[in-house]
Amino acid sequence: MANLTEFARERYAQAALRARPASIWLRRGWSETLIELLIRLSGLSTIAIVGLIFLFLVREGLPTFLDIPLRQLFSGRWYPIEGLYGLWPLLVGSLVVTAGAIIIAVPLGLTTAIYLGEIAPPWQREILKPLVEVLAGIPSIVLGFLGWVTLAPIIQGLGAPTGLTALTGSLILAYMALPAIISISEDALYAVPKEYRDGALAIGATQWQTIWRVVLPAARSGLAMAVMLGIGRAIGETMAVMMVTGNAAFVPDLGLDMPLSPVRTMTATIAAEMGEVAQGSLHYSVLFGIGIVLFVVTFTINLIAGRLVGSVVRRRGGQL
Amino acid sequence: MTRAATERSIKINVRNFSFYYGDFQALDSLTLGIGQNEITALIGPSGCGKSTFLRSLNRMNDTIPGARAVGDVLLDGKNIYDPEVDVTELRQRVGMVFQRPNPFPQSIYDNVAFGPRVLGTARRSDLGDLVRQSLIDASLWDDVKHRLHGSALNLNPGQQQRLCIARAIAVKPDVILMDEPCSALDPVATLRVEDLMRELAEHFTIVIVTHNMQQAARVSDQTGFFWLGRLVEFDETERLFSAPREALTEAYITGRRG
Numbered sequence A: 001m002a003n004l005t006e007f008a009r010e011r012y013a014q015a016a017l018r019a020r021p022a023s024i025w026l027r028r029g030w031s032e033t034l035i036e037l038l039i040r041l042s043g044l045s046t047i048a049i050v051g052l053i054f055l056f057l058v059r060e061g062l063p064t065f066l067d068i069p070l071r072q073l074f075s076g077r078w079y080p081i082e083g084l085y086g087l088w089p090l091l092v093g094s095l096v097v098t099a100g101a102i103i104i105a106v107p108l109g110l111t112t113a114i115y116l117g118e119i120a121p122p123w124q125r126e127i128l129k130p131l132v133e134v135l136a137g138i139p140s141i142v143l144g145f146l147g148w149v150t151l152a153p154i155i156q157g158l159g160a161p162t163g164l165t166a167l168t169g170s171l172i173l174a175y176m177a178l179p180a181i182i183s184i185s186e187d188a189l190y191a192v193p194k195e196y197r198d199g200a201l202a203i204g205a206t207q208w209q210t211i212w213r214v215v216l217p218a219a220r221s222g223l224a225m226a227v228m229l230g231i232g233r234a235i236g237e238t239m240a241v242m243m244v245t246g247n248a249a250f251v252p253d254l255g256l257d258m259p260l261s262p263v264r265t266m267t268a269t270i271a272a273e274m275g276e277v278a279q280g281s282l283h284y285s286v287l288f289g290i291g292i293v294l295f296v297v298t299f300t301i302n303l304i305a306g307r308l309v310g311s312v313v314r315r316r317g318g319q320l
Numbered sequence B: 001m002t003r004a005a006t007e008r009s010i011k012i013n014v015r016n017f018s019f020y021y022g023d024f025q026a027l028d029s030l031t032l033g034i035g036q037n038e039i040t041a042l043i044g045p046s047g048c049g050k051s052t053f054l055r056s057l058n059r060m061n062d063t064i065p066g067a068r069a070v071g072d073v074l075l076d077g078k079n080i081y082d083p084e085v086d087v088t089e090l091r092q093r094v095g096m097v098f099q100r101p102n103p104f105p106q107s108i109y110d111n112v113a114f115g116p117r118v119l120g121t122a123r124r125s126d127l128g129d130l131v132r133q134s135l136i137d138a139s140l141w142d143d144v145k146h147r148l149h150g151s152a153l154n155l156n157p158g159q160q161q162r163l164c165i166a167r168a169i170a171v172k173p174d175v176i177l178m179d180e181p182c183s184a185l186d187p188v189a190t191l192r193v194e195d196l197m198r199e200l201a202e203h204f205t206i207v208i209v210t211h212n213m214q215q216a217a218r219v220s221d222q223t224g225f226f227w228l229g230r231l232v233e234f235d236e237t238e239r240l241f242s243a244p245r246e247a248l249t250e251a252y253i254t255g256r257r258g
C-alpha cells in the first residue's frame, strides 16, 4: 500500500515536470506573450536611447580631450577665438553658482516645509500650499527677467561692481529649486504617522523636540530625496542663469566676495556659443566636451545620493 | 483589592469634570478619585468618552482645535488645568501608552532613552543603566539585550507594546495611562502585558481603558463604567462586577447592552 502511493507520487511528479513548460505556453496564450514583448521592447529602447545619447556626446566631444593638452583644459583662460580652451573658469562658475543655490535653498526649503507641515495653522496652510505650486509653475525665463530687473540692482547696491553676479544666479536658482524641495519634503513629513508625534508629546517632549528628534529622522530618506531633486534642478538650469550671472568667463578671486563676481557656468557657455560655432570645429567639440563633464558630474551626484539614501534605509532595518 | 478595604490614598482627584469638542459635550460632570498604586479600569461601549477622559488626565487633548475642559483634575492636590502648569512637566509625571504600539523608527535603545534625553532627567553616564532598568521593569530585557541597537520596528507587536511601556517608565512618571493597550495583541502577549501591569502597580498608579471586561476584572482594583459621557458607576472591581448598584451597569456587564 505504502509502496503503491510512493510509486504513484513519483509518477505524478515526473509527469508534472515534463508537462510544465508546455502547459505554461498554452495557458499564457499569444496575447500575454505579445504584451510582455512590448513591455520588454519599450524598456530596452529607453536604455538604448540613453546609451545612444551618451555615445553621440562622446563622439562629438572626444576631440576635446584628445587634441587639447590637459594643462590647457585646466588653465584659467577661456578664449575660444584665440584657440584657448581652459575649462576651469566655467567649472568654478558652475560650482559657485550651484553651491550658493544649495546653501540658500536647502535650509529655506526644509524650514518652509516644516512650517507648512507641522506648525502653520490650517488656514495658513491652505493659502501657502497653492502658492508654492504656483511658484513651481513660473517659467525659468520669467525668473531670469525678475533677476535681471529687480534683483540685480539690489545686488549692485550691496557694493558689487555689477548686479549680474554669481550670487544673483544662486538666488534665482535657489528660488527655482525651492518648490520641488518644499513640496517633496512636505509630503515626506506628512507620511510620518501621527502616532509618532503623540508618542513623543505624551512623554513630555516639546513640539520642537518632537519635530527635531522624531519627525525629521523618520522622514529623512524622503527629505534627502527632496534635496537631491532640488539640486538636480539647480545644476541643469541654463537660461535664467545665463541672464543674470554676468557671463564673464574668468576665475573669480578666491575670497568672501567671490559670490559677488560675475561668472559663467558650463550650461550657459554651451547655450550661448552653440549657435556661433562651425560644426566639426574644435570649438564645437569642446562644447560637447563640456557636456561630457556635466554628464559625469550629474551622474556622480546621483550615484552618491543613491548610496546615501540606501545606507540610511539599511541602517534603519529596512524601514524607509 | 484588599488594599481598597484599608484606607486609599487618592492620587488624582477629578471633580465635576466636563469636556467639550466644540459644541459636542463628550464628558458630563465626572467625579471620581483614582487611588495611588492602584489599577483603575475604565469600561464602557465605544464612543462613550473613555479615551477622552484618559487623554484629559495628561492634557493630550490640548492640541485638538475647539476642545475645552471644565472642572478640576487634581494631581496630588494641584489642578493640572491651572494656567501656570507646564504641560511638558505634567506629561512627564503622567505618561501614556497607546492603543497601537507606536515605537519610534529608531533603535530599541534610542526609544527608551528618548524621554530622559529630551527632558534632561538623566546624566549621560547613567543613561545606559536607566535604559537597562526600564527594559527590565517592562519585562523586555531578556528579549532585546543582545540587539539594543537594532530597529525597534523589528520587534513583534507584544514586544513593541512593552517597549512603549519601557519608554514611558524611563522618565519615572507617577501615573501611567493606557488606552486599550492590548487590543492589537494576541492572547499570549495580552497576558504578559497584564502580568506586567500588576508588577508596575507596585511603583506606579495605572489607569487603563479596556472594552474587554474580563481584562478589567483580572487586573484592576477599581472599575469605572462609562455610558454616553457619564460615569454611571465607580467602585471596587470585585464589587462592581459581582453586585453592581446600577441597572445600566448590570445590563452592560451581563452582556445585554454594548
Ligand SMILES: Nc1ncnc2c1ncn2[C@@H]1O[C@H](COP(=O)(O)OP(=O)(O)O)[C@@H](O)[C@H]1O
Binding pocket: B021, B024, B026, B044, B045, B046, B047, B048, B049, B050, B051, B052, B053, B064
Ligand atoms: N477629536 C475629536 N473631535 C470631535 N469629537 C471627538 C473627537 N474625539 C472623540 N470625539 C467624540 O467624543 C466621543 C467620545 O469618544 P472617545 O473618547 O474616543 O470614546 P471611547 O474611547 O470611549 O470609544 C465620541 O462621540 C467621539 O465621536
Ligand SMILES: [Mg+2]
Binding pocket: B050, B051, B052, B179
Ligand atoms: Mg477609545
